[in-house]
Amino acid sequence: MNPRIACIALLSLLPFSQLHAAELTLELGNGSQRLSSAQLLAHPQAQTVEINNDVSYKRRMHYRAIPLAALLEGVQPGDHLQLVASDGFAAELSAAPVLSKTGSQAWLAIEDPAQPWPPLGKGKPSAGPFYLVWLKPAASHIGPEQWPFQLAAIRKLPPVAQRFPQLLPAVAASPAATAGFAQYQKNCMACHRLNGAGDSQFGPDLNIPHNPTEYFSSDFLTRYIRDPQSLRRWPQGKMSGFAVEVLSDKALGELVEYLRHMAGRKVKP
Numbered sequence: 001m002n003p004r005i006a007c008i009a010l011l012s013l014l015p016f017s018q019l020h021a022a023e024l025t026l027e028l029g030n031g032s033q034r035l036s037s038a039q040l041l042a043h044p045q046a047q048t049v050e051i052n053n054d055v056s057y058k059r060r061m062h063y064r065a066i067p068l069a070a071l072l073e074g075v076q077p078g079d080h081l082q083l084v085a086s087d088g089f090a091a092e093l094s095a096a097p098v099l100s101k102t103g104s105q106a107w108l109a110i111e112d113p114a115q116p117w118p119p120l121g122k123g124k125p126s127a128g129p130f131y132l133v134w135l136k137p138a139a140s141h142i143g144p145e146q147w148p149f150q151l152a153a154i155r156k157l158p159p160v161a162q163r164f165p166q167l168l169p170a171v172a173a174s175p176a177a178t179a180g181f182a183q184y185q186k187n188c189m190a191c192h193r194l195n196g197a198g199d200s201q202f203g204p205d206l207n208i209p210h211n212p213t214e215y216f217s218s219d220f221l222t223r224y225i226r227d228p229q230s231l232r233r234w235p236q237g238k239m240s241g242f243a244v245e246v247l248s249d250k251a252l253g254e255l256v257e258y259l260r261h262m263a264g265r266k267v268k269p
Contacts (some may be wrong), residue, residue: 021113022129025153028075035071037129040110045070049107049135055147056120056127063109063133069099071108075156083132084153088201091132091148091190092160097140104140108151109133125150143246145190160185164197166267173261180258183251187242194262196269203239211263213256221259222252 024040026033040046043066054061075081077096084090098106111117111128119126127149134142161168167184169177184194191203206212212221224231227241242252 022111024108024130024151026071027153027155028072029156030074037110037113040066040108040130041112043070046110049109049133051133051135054133055144056131056149057118061133063107063131064112065107065109065133068106068108068132071154072098075099079156080159082155082157082199083148083151084155084199085148086150086152089148089150089190090198090200090202091145092185093146095156097142100140102139104137104142105135107133107135120149143186144240144242145187148190160189166195166197167262169258169261170265174257176254176257177261178258179251180254180256180261183247183255184258187247187255191239193269195265195267197267205269206259207262207266208268211259211266213260213263221256225252225255 022037023034024037026035041064045066046064047066049063049065051061051063053059072081072095075095075098077094077099079095081093081095081098082090083093097104109127109131111126111130117126117128130151131149132147132151134147137143137146157163167181169181188194188206189198189200191200192198192206193200194206194208196205196208212224216224220231225242225247226244228239229241247255
């Protein structure tokens with residue numbers, strides 16, 4: 001028998017869950033650990049959670065999930081986490097809201113291969129195999145960028161300013177530009193790099209070769225951030241808008257001021 005056919009025949013005898021096993025990598029400063037979807041579904045703290053307004057599915061969803069804090073052995077509230085998706089999306093997040101027992105509650109949703117989640121859209125995969133979801137996200141000001149789906153790895157890393165000094169505004173920067181650096185980390189860095197700095201592989205660099213404040217005139221940049229598809233629409237456009245409930249007018253102004261400031265601080269990668 002052809003070896004390839006024999007291999008396919010053998011695979012067909014395996015349980016569905018084994019054929020579609022997924023692994024989540026944890027790098028928390030004590031080595032690397034890989035946990036399979038089967039292991040996580042069998043976790044003693046696993047339970048069904050209801051998410052009333054799911055960021056990715058835009059509707060109520062139910063997931064089998066475990067508190068993310070249950071996986072973060074040794075992580076302290078002052079630590080910094082990076083959550084990396086399989087498509088290169090890399091969310092930066094303080095460990096404090098993840099570990100807190102009050103306010104927002106972070107849960108790792110695990111897709112059961114025997115009961116797959118719906119696709120995110122026509123011709124798209126689901127949000128699985130792992131997805132960070134939140135109960136009461138507004139309590140800790142959790143934004144859409146802190147809901148990474150298709151999650152592949154969780155890492156404990158030094159803070160962004162320490163890892164990427166080329167992102168820092170000048171010491172003499174305006175208070176608005178300094179505040180905008182925090183908004184950039186929360187809302188932009190998961191998809192974009194700036195001055196070549198960052199771990200995301202998802203979107204274009206926001207300063208090299210040109211900063212958006214250099215080619216968006218008047219109020220068009222703020223309009224674009226609010227609703228990208230209202231200014232230019234194309235099938236491959238992936239950026240979603242930031243509603244005022246997610247990014248206030250004040251915070252948006254600070255973000256734009258930071259970008260404008262960094263246009264004068266280009267550092268070629």
